[in-house]
Amino acid sequence: MAALNDALRRTFTGGQVVLTRGVADLAPLDRLAVLDAVRGFDAFTSGCDPYGEHDFGAVEHGGERYFWRIDAYDRSYTYASPDPADPAVTARVLTVMRADEY
Incomplete structure (x- = not known):
């Protein structure tokens, strides 16, 4: 699972990327800096990673703290994935948020 989560986080491919309002409303260069972080x-x-899944972290930019997390859903995005380690049955969502939005 860690490798699949890392791939999504590093490339923003292989799943959906969601920005909360606090991140989406940043100035473009600030938003880019947070996403690069x-x-x-x-x-x-x-x-921050007690199970070794690489599904949560915190970064800082401009004196603000931001969290990111990866959730694993079934392919219809209705329920939790039956097997998060199997990409054939899993849809990953990476959410990037300001810490105060968590």
């Missing part, structure tokens, strides 16, 4: 994130610790 998410792509480059590699500070996985037991505190």
